[in-house]
Amino acid sequence: MSQTPIGSKASEHDERLSALYSNTTAVRAIASAVEGTIGPKGLDTMLVDAAGNVIITNDGVTILHRMEVVHPAAKMLINVASAQQEEIGDGTTTATLLAAALLQEGVGQVERGVPVTRVIEGVQQGVKYALERIKSRARALDGLDREVLYQVAMVAGREHRDIAELVTEAAHLTGDEKLRSREFRLADCVMAAVGAESEVFQGLVIDKQRMSPQMPMRVTDARVLIVDDELEAEELDSEALGTEAGFLLYRQYKEQFRANLERLLSSGVAAVFTDRGVSPVAEEVLGEAGVLIVQRVTSKDLRKIAEHTGARPIKRTGLTKGAEELHKFLGLAEVIYEDERMENIRIVGGQGKPMATILVGASTEEVVGERLRIAKDAASSVQAAVRGGIVPGGGAIELWASREVEKMRETVRGMTGFGVEAVARALRRPMTQIVQNAGFNPLEKVEEVNVAQIERGSDALAVDCDDGQVVDMMERCIFDPTSVKLHALQAAGEVTVAIMRIHTIIRMKELSPDEA
Structure with missing residues (x-):
C-alpha cells in the first residue's frame, strides 16, 4: 500500500493558493509605502525618478501614482x-490600509482552512454592516459651521493653519447650495504658484494672458462674451477660392465678419474669451476699441467663466445675431484684469453663481506642489463634510465599528462568520497605524481605547498622538467627513473581494492586428 509523503498536503494547499499569496504580498508592499504617512505624526515620502527629479510628499494618492508598479494586484x-480620490478627493491612504488589512485577515482565515468563497461572503456581509453602522453615527452640520469646517480642513490639511483658513473662507464664499452640488468640486478652485501670496477671493483665476500687450490690462463693469469656437471669418477651401464665385464669396465672408465685430462692439462687450484662435482682423477691430481678448481658453475654464459671469457660450455663427439678441448671451463681471507678475487673468465679482478661488503660494516648486496637494485635500474634505456630515477621527469610528461587526458575527452561521471576523479585525488597522506612527505601542494603546469606548459607550475615543492619553476626538475637534470613511471602506471591500476571487494568474499572449 502506497503512503502519502509527509507534507504533500501542505504543499498542495500552498500551490492552490499561490495566486492569492502572490497578490496579497503585492498589496502589502503597496500599503507599506503609504502607511507611514497617516496621522498627525505621519512622515513624508521622497519619490525620485531616473532623471533625479524629486517629489517630497505626505499625500497617499501621489505616492501611489508616482511609484513604479508592475504587479497586477498592486495596480488594482x-x-x-x-477611485477614492476621484469620488471624494481625500482618504486614499485609509482606503489602501483597509484594503491591505482586509486581504491579510481574509487570507489568514483561508490558511485556517476556511473556504475562500465563505471568507468572501463574510467580508461582503461584514463590510455592508460596518458601512450601515458608521453611517448611523454621522453628525450633520448645522449650516456652514465655520469652526467645524476649519477643524475638518485642519485634519485633512495636515495642520497647516493658513491653508485651513483659506479653505474655510472659500467654502463660505461659495455657499451651501453650491457645495452640495454634485457637479461642483471645491478642490478645482485651488491653484498654486511659486512666489504668490496665499489668498482667497470671490472670482476666478485663468492661467492665460491677454492676446496683445496693446489691449487693456483691466476692464471694469465688464460685459463678457464667450466664443466656444474660433473668432474668425468662415473659410473656403483652396479649390473653391480658385474660382471667381468662390473669391467673391470669400470677400463676402470677410465683410460680414467685420460687420459682426462692429455689431458686437455696439452691444457693449469689454472682454472676450475664446475656445480657439482669433484672427488678425478681430484682434485689430476689438483691440482698437479697448476690448480685452483671451484666446485658447480650456473648455473647463470657459464653463467656469460662463457660470460665474452668467454668460452663455456662443459659436462664431451666432455673431450674426442682432445687438439686442447678442446682449442675452453676455455675462457681467465687476472687474477683469491681468496679473502681470503671476501671468494670469482674474475675473472678480461675476453676476452669475458665486465662485471662490484659493491661491496657495510657496517659495519653491517642490514646496508649492505639496501645498497644492494639501489644499486640495482640505477643500475636498470640507465639501464632503458639508454633504454627508462628520464622524470622529483618529481611527475612533473604525474601532467602534469593529466591535459592532463582532456583535453581528455572533448572528452569522457557518464558516461565513470567519469572513465577518476578518472585517472586524481589519477595522482596527487605521488606529493601529496612527498610534504606531506616533511612536506608541499599538497593541497596548488600541486595546486601552477599546476598553474605554466600551466603558463610556462612546464612538469618539482615540489616542492623543502627543502624549498617548485616551481623549474624545469630538471634544478635541478632530473630525473626518463621513463620506471619506464610507467610500474608503466600501472600495477596500470591493478590491479585497475581487483579489480573493482570483484563482489563477495566466500571462496573456500578444494579439496580432488580425486577432485584436
Whole structure:
C-alpha cells in the first residue's frame, strides 16, 4: 500500500493558493509605502525618478501614482486609491490600509482552512454592516459651521493653519447650495504658484494672458462674451477660392465678419474669451476699441467663466445675431484684469453663481506642489463634510465599528462568520497605524481605547498622538467627513473581494492586428 509523503498536503494547499499569496504580498508592499504617512505624526515620502527629479510628499494618492508598479494586484489597489480620490478627493491612504488589512485577515482565515468563497461572503456581509453602522453615527452640520469646517480642513490639511483658513473662507464664499452640488468640486478652485501670496477671493483665476500687450490690462463693469469656437471669418477651401464665385464669396465672408465685430462692439462687450484662435482682423477691430481678448481658453475654464459671469457660450455663427439678441448671451463681471507678475487673468465679482478661488503660494516648486496637494485635500474634505456630515477621527469610528461587526458575527452561521471576523479585525488597522506612527505601542494603546469606548459607550475615543492619553476626538475637534470613511471602506471591500476571487494568474499572449 502506497503512503502519502509527509507534507504533500501542505504543499498542495500552498500551490492552490499561490495566486492569492502572490497578490496579497503585492498589496502589502503597496500599503507599506503609504502607511507611514497617516496621522498627525505621519512622515513624508521622497519619490525620485531616473532623471533625479524629486517629489517630497505626505499625500497617499501621489505616492501611489508616482511609484513604479508592475504587479497586477498592486495596480488594482492603486486604482482603488484613484477611485477614492476621484469620488471624494481625500482618504486614499485609509482606503489602501483597509484594503491591505482586509486581504491579510481574509487570507489568514483561508490558511485556517476556511473556504475562500465563505471568507468572501463574510467580508461582503461584514463590510455592508460596518458601512450601515458608521453611517448611523454621522453628525450633520448645522449650516456652514465655520469652526467645524476649519477643524475638518485642519485634519485633512495636515495642520497647516493658513491653508485651513483659506479653505474655510472659500467654502463660505461659495455657499451651501453650491457645495452640495454634485457637479461642483471645491478642490478645482485651488491653484498654486511659486512666489504668490496665499489668498482667497470671490472670482476666478485663468492661467492665460491677454492676446496683445496693446489691449487693456483691466476692464471694469465688464460685459463678457464667450466664443466656444474660433473668432474668425468662415473659410473656403483652396479649390473653391480658385474660382471667381468662390473669391467673391470669400470677400463676402470677410465683410460680414467685420460687420459682426462692429455689431458686437455696439452691444457693449469689454472682454472676450475664446475656445480657439482669433484672427488678425478681430484682434485689430476689438483691440482698437479697448476690448480685452483671451484666446485658447480650456473648455473647463470657459464653463467656469460662463457660470460665474452668467454668460452663455456662443459659436462664431451666432455673431450674426442682432445687438439686442447678442446682449442675452453676455455675462457681467465687476472687474477683469491681468496679473502681470503671476501671468494670469482674474475675473472678480461675476453676476452669475458665486465662485471662490484659493491661491496657495510657496517659495519653491517642490514646496508649492505639496501645498497644492494639501489644499486640495482640505477643500475636498470640507465639501464632503458639508454633504454627508462628520464622524470622529483618529481611527475612533473604525474601532467602534469593529466591535459592532463582532456583535453581528455572533448572528452569522457557518464558516461565513470567519469572513465577518476578518472585517472586524481589519477595522482596527487605521488606529493601529496612527498610534504606531506616533511612536506608541499599538497593541497596548488600541486595546486601552477599546476598553474605554466600551466603558463610556462612546464612538469618539482615540489616542492623543502627543502624549498617548485616551481623549474624545469630538471634544478635541478632530473630525473626518463621513463620506471619506464610507467610500474608503466600501472600495477596500470591493478590491479585497475581487483579489480573493482570483484563482489563477495566466500571462496573456500578444494579439496580432488580425486577432485584436
